[in-house]
Amino acid sequence: MNQREIAKLAGVSSATVSRVINHDPSVSPETAARVNEVIAKHGYVQNVIARSLKMANTKTIGFLVPDISNPFFPAVLSGIEAVCAKYRYNMIIQNTSEDRLREEAALETLLKQRVDGLLAILVTRDSEQLAKFQAMNIPVVLIDRLTTGGEYDSVTIDNAGGVAQGIEYLKRLGHARIAIIHVPTDISLGEERLNGYRLAMQEAGLEVLEEYIVNGNAIEEGGYLGAQELMRLPAPPTAIFAANNLMTMGAYKALADARMAIPKDVSLLGFDDFSLAGYLSPPITLINRPTSEMGRSAAEMLFERLTGNSERPVRQVVLPTALQIRSSCAQPKHSPSM
Structure with a gap:
């Protein structure tokens, strides 16, 4: 309009x-x-404003990040920065703190700033604000999390495949009672990882127990409380799979506070590497992903749109994960409850 x-x-x-x-x-x-x-x-407030303001390229892109304190996101940022430097572009970073209202305000701000393109890691899957960028022919590339509305270029990872790698490894060690502390399923990767857990357990011939499935809200406190809840069960799991880095740290702290030995009393497997993971006692086994490469790939895809190939079909890149074996998983023994 x-x-x-x-x-x-x-x-x-x-x-x-x-x-x-x-x-x-x-x-x-x-x-x-x-x-x-x-x-x-x-619904065209900022659409109209941005049309009136956008006279020429600003040599600036926007980066929408849900939690800048999470070490995963700065690692993605490092890949983006390298590509921006190559193309001599500046970047405006908006941190939404995993809050939907802040995300809406951040997207409005980026429109007012007349960004030429947007790299976005969304809080939820149904962001209507992205349609305003699309209507103005501002290219958008989604990273890590997908949306249900519109078609956008994206760079994600094989979340279900990564979880399957972890479950298969734990089964090889002899575990059958495997619990998961999962990311909320209103985020696309949360649903993919939880579905991946259920499928991998079934394919491994292992029983899926609902009491072994705990929502950790993707935060450290959630991992802490989730581990406490699981280890207080009458038949606690012999292995805990924490489905992101912050929840892995939370679970580790809960087990340490309960004076439970990892992996003697319970094995701990994480998702996403973090700087301390290899230096804890024991070092944490986890599913690793190419975080910096995610940022580089997404930025290159965006600049491909900005530098002349704006009409090509939408591309969805899915990068592989890798099992990083350290020392936090071992053959199961009887696990005392907390």
Whole structure:
């Protein structure tokens, strides 16, 4: 929808719409309210503003990150920065703190800043804000997490395959009572990893017990509480699979606080490497993924769009994971409860 169409619906001129958008005090409050009501109803507030502002390329891209304190995301950022430097582009980073409202505000801010492209790691799967970028022909590449609305280039990993690698390894060690502390399933990777756990357990001929499935909310505290809950069961698991790095740290701390020996009392397997994982006692076995490569691949895909290949079909790149064997998993023994 353009200014002329908004003007027609509001019963004013296109020039008046422009003045309202730019907060011209000469427009009466009644007229401004009528125009703003039409804009808000049709969901084009920032779409219209950005169209009026975007005169030329700004040599800037936006990077939407859900939790800059999580070591996974700075690792992705390092890959993006290398590509931005090659193309002499600047980057505006917006941290949403895993909050949907902050994500909406961040996307609006990036539109106001007239970014030429967007790299996004979303909080939820149904972000409607991305449609505004698409409507303005601003290329978007999703990283790590997918959305249910629209078709966008993306770079993700084989989440289900990574979980299967972990389950197969634990089974080879002799584990049958394998629990998972999972990421919320309203995030695409959370659903993929939990479904991957169920499928891998079934394919391994192992029973899936619902009490062995705990939502850790993708945070350290969730991993801590999840491990406590699992080890207090009458028949606790012999192995815990924590489905992201923060929950792995939380589970490790809970087991240490309970004076449970890893892996003598219970094995611990994580997902996503982190800087301390190899230096803990014992070092943590985990499913690793190419974090920096995810950032590089996504940025290269974005600049491919920006530098002339904007009409090519949507591409979805899925990168492999790798099992990093350290010392936190061993053959199962009887595990005392907490």
